Amino acid sequence: DGGITQSPKYLFRKEGQNVTLSCEQNLNHDAMYWYRQDPGQGLRLIYYSQIVNDFQKGDIAEGYSVSREKKESFPLTVTSAQKNPTAFYLCASNSGTGRGMNTEAFFGQGTRLTVV
Amino acid sequence: GNSVTQMEGPVTLSEEAFLTINCTYTATGYPSLFWYVQYPGEGLQLLLKATKADDKGSNKGFEATYRKETTSFHLEKGSVQVSDSAVYFCALFSRDNYGQNFVFGPGTRLSVLP
Numbered sequence: 221d222g223g224i225t226q227s228p229k230y231l232f233r234k235e236g237q238n239v240t241l242s243c244e245q246n247l248n249h250d251a252m253y254w255y256r257q258d259p260g261q262g263l264r265l266i267y268y269s270q271i272v273n274d275f276q277k278g279d280i281a282e283g284y285s286v287s288r289e290k291k292e293s294f295p296l297t298v299t300s301a302q303k304n305p306t307a308f309y310l311c312a313s314n315s316g317t318g319r320g321m322n323t324e325a326f327f328g329q330g331t332r333l334t335v336v
Numbered sequence: 337g338n339s340v341t342q343m344e345g346p347v348t349l350s351e352e353a354f355l356t357i358n359c360t361y362t363a364t365g366y367p368s369l370f371w372y373v374q375y376p377g378e379g380l381q382l383l384l385k386a387t388k389a390d391d392k393g394s395n396k397g398f399e400a401t402y403r404k405e406t407t408s409f410h411l412e413k414g415s416v417q418v419s420d421s422a423v424y425f426c427a428l429f430s431r432d433n434y435g436q437n438f439v440f441g442p443g444t445r446l447s448v449l450p
Contacts, residue, residue, distance in 0.1 A: 226379075253438065262425065262442035263380075310379055312438075314429070323368045323387070323429045325438055327379035 222247045226311050226328035232336050233298070233305065241296045241331045243311035250315060252294035253325065256280060257308040266309075269294055298333060306335050338363040342426050342441035349448050355413040357444045359400075359426035362407065367428040369393075369402050369409040374423045374443070383411075383424070416448045 224245040233239045243252065251270050255263040265278030269288040283302025288294055294313075298305045309332075312325040343358040361367065368387045372380040384393030389404035398413045409426060426441040 255440075260445075263440045265437065268437065312380075314438075324370055324382050324385050325380075325427075325429070327372075327381070329379045330377075332377075 224311060224313055224326050224328045226309075226331050228331060229329065231331055231333045233333060235335055236300045238297055238299050239333065241298070241309055241311075241333070243294045243296065243328060244292055245294075245313045245326070246292060247313060247315075247326060248291070249313035249326070250291070251313060252288070253312045253314075254278075254284075254286065254294070254296045255310045255312065257310060257330075263310065266296065305333055308332050338367070338428060338430055338437075338439045340426050340428055340439050340441040342424075342444050344442075344444070345423075346445040346447055349416055349446070351418055351448055351450050352415045353448075355411070355416045355420075355446070357411040357424055357426075357446070359409045359411065359441060360407055361409065361426075361428050361439075363428055363430050363439075365430055367430040369400070370427045370429070371398070371400055371409070371411050372425040372427060372440075374425065376422075380425060416446070418448045418450050421446055421448045 227242045253268040254266040264280050266284050267286045269275035285297045310330050311328045314325045339362045341360050370385045371383040373383045374380050384395040386393040386402035392401045400409050400411045423443045423445045425443045429438050
């Protein structure tokens with residue numbers, strides 16, 4: 221089955237550590253996105269990538285980094301510079317091409333990151 | 337820039353009641369519109385979509401019509417069930433000279449009581 225997989229589901233980080241969240245998709249989608257969701261809040265865009273080896277900052281990119289070396293993979297690193305990293309992180313992908321048809325985003329199940 | 341506005345929640349209804357969650361948007365060009373649903377501790381699932389004016393998206397008894405004249409995409413269901421309790425997000429997808437992106441509303445939490 222095609223889909224988008226995030227791992228791990230739960231992640232604990234000590235203060236001052238970098239951690240990397242995995243996102244893999246086998247949908248052959250060009251575009252991938254990372255969002256942050258805080259309790260009772262909507263989604264805020266961290267980074268997105270429209271094509272391999274290219275990515276753009278979203279609204280809250282500070283303290284995060286990404287790479288897009290393969291079409292299938294878009295890992296997110298939460299660095300020690302992110303002062304309040306405890307949140308639910310969602311990865312998404314879509315075909316990103318054309319207008320109208322088949323532009324819906326497919327989401328992973330999320331990673332809940334907690335700083336301890 | 338593009339934006340999505342949703343009615344503030346939480347919304348609490350009794351089982352079999354009629355549901356409306358209002359959504360309006362601001363966008364350049366011709367965005368696609370979506371409703372997503374999120375159950376506790378999970379990612380977002382696509383509920384329905386509409387890609388052009390006057391399209392009606394429908395799924396699992398939910399409906400929404402793309403109204404370009406009022407820039408709205410209100411979600412409706414004639415008879416809600418306890419299992420519909422979740423957070424609902426209205427979203428748009430657009431492409432312009434600067435790139436492409438989704439814009440999500442803040443979400444509306446729905447609680448359905450038996």
